[in-house]
Amino acid sequence: MTFASIIGQQDIKHRLGHALSGNPGHAFLFLGARGTGRSHIAWRFAAALLCQQPDKNGACGQCRSCRYMQQGVHPDYRVLRAREKEKLIPVELVRRSVSADVYLRSQISQRKVYLIALDDLNEQGQNALLKSLEEPPPFVVFLLTASAADRLLPTLLSRAVVMQIGRYTPAEIMEILHERQLDKQESAAFFSRFSHGVPGVAIELAESDWFHELRTDTFRFFEQLSRESRASLLTTGFAFLDQNRPVLDDILQILGSMIRDLMMLAGRFTASQLINEDYADLLRKAADQLSNNKERDWRERLSTAYQAIISARRALSLNGSFEVLACNLILALRKELIYA
Numbered sequence: 001m002t003f004a005s006i007i008g009q010q011d012i013k014h015r016l017g018h019a020l021s022g023n024p025g026h027a028f029l030f031l032g033a034r035g036t037g038r039s040h041i042a043w044r045f046a047a048a049l050l051c052q053q054p055d056k057n058g059a060c061g062q063c064r065s066c067r068y069m070q071q072g073v074h075p076d077y078r079v080l081r082a083r084e085k086e087k088l089i090p091v092e093l094v095r096r097s098v099s100a101d102v103y104l105r106s107q108i109s110q111r112k113v114y115l116i117a118l119d120d121l122n123e124q125g126q127n128a129l130l131k132s133l134e135e136p137p138p139f140v141v142f143l144l145t146a147s148a149a150d151r152l153l154p155t156l157l158s159r160a161v162v163m164q165i166g167r168y169t170p171a172e173i174m175e176i177l178h179e180r181q182l183d184k185q186e187s188a189a190f191f192s193r194f195s196h197g198v199p200g201v202a203i204e205l206a207e208s209d210w211f212h213e214l215r216t217d218t219f220r221f222f223e224q225l226s227r228e229s230r231a232s233l234l235t236t237g238f239a240f241l242d243q244n245r246p247v248l249d250d251i252l253q254i255l256g257s258m259i260r261d262l263m264m265l266a267g268r269f270t271a272s273q274l275i276n277e278d279y280a281d282l283l284r285k286a287a288d289q290l291s292n293n294k295e296r297d298w299r300e301r302l303s304t305a306y307q308a309i310i311s312a313r314r315a316l317s318l319n320g321s322f323e324v325l326a327c328n329l330i331l332a333l334r335k336e337l338i339y340a
């Protein structure tokens with residue numbers, strides 16, 4: 001349970017170790033997108049702050065405090081986040097669990113630690129918290145998590161040491177998948193590169209049973225673009241997108257990753273690894289034919305196709321008409337990606 005055993009995030013681990021060896025300060029903000037492990041890192045730091053014999057790597061994992069942390073029953077560790085069905089932490093709960101509680105002494109550790117999900121607090125809730133943050137008793141440490149700083153009150157932000165959680169490399173994500181025994185499946189390497197450096201996304205995809213099939217179907221759709229007539233594509237391709245409306249954005253992201261790979265292959269950027277390495281043969285063949293076609297430049301075609309995907313994702317996020325989106329996408333991709 002040391003924070004030194006966290007995969008990646010060297011800078012944060014170094015700074016946490018440093019904070020622990022001196023006087024840690026009373027508020028830390030872990031900033032990072034959902035799935036970057038911000039609560040996981042904060043929990044390990046909390047364990048170290050509460051541990052009876054921590055070292056620069058974090059908690060000892062053996063003492064009474066560490067055992068309570070592992071069992072999830074530490075009396076000096078409080079977690080405040082929205083309950084499953086509610087989107088926000090009620091302001092009343094902030095007043096009761098923090099403002100009124102903060103001055104009570106710790107029970108078994110030297111300190112008391114609050115872990116608070118700021119994404120679940122509205123402005124009123126943040127204001128209620130601010131009073132405790134401004135003048136906390138010396139034995140209290142606040143560990144805050146948030147996706148982005150721009151939703152937070154500047155007064156609150158200025159009182160915390162900010163720990164920005166960076167993206168993880170594909171190799172680090174593979175290690176995280178390995179820890180959870182999710183690296184055995186053939187798509188594991190793909191997940192590590194497709195997840196944009198966010199391990200939570202890779203884990204979610206690796207654990208899902210639908211994503212693998214969706215990706216197979218998306219590659220089939222890609223092959224149809226070259227093989228079928230416009231009219232037939234507007235039926236079969238449209239049906240494919242229509243049947244998968246709830247996961248349309250996932251399809252668009254898979255298509256985007258294929259186009260990125262086609263650019264790498266057509267441009268002979270051999271040093272850079274493909275996202276869809278397991279489909280390398282199919283993609284290489286398509287890239288060769290695109291780059292051998294002298295009538296139109298492959299760079300222009302691939303970037304136009306990529307733009308069509310970005311436009312479709314934008315239309316989707318703005319709740320644009322599905323029919324218009326699907327037809328535009330199919331026709332644009334067919335025009336640009338036809339290779340055979």
Ligand SMILES: [Zn+2]
Nearest residue numbers: 051060063066
């Ligand atoms: Zn300990």
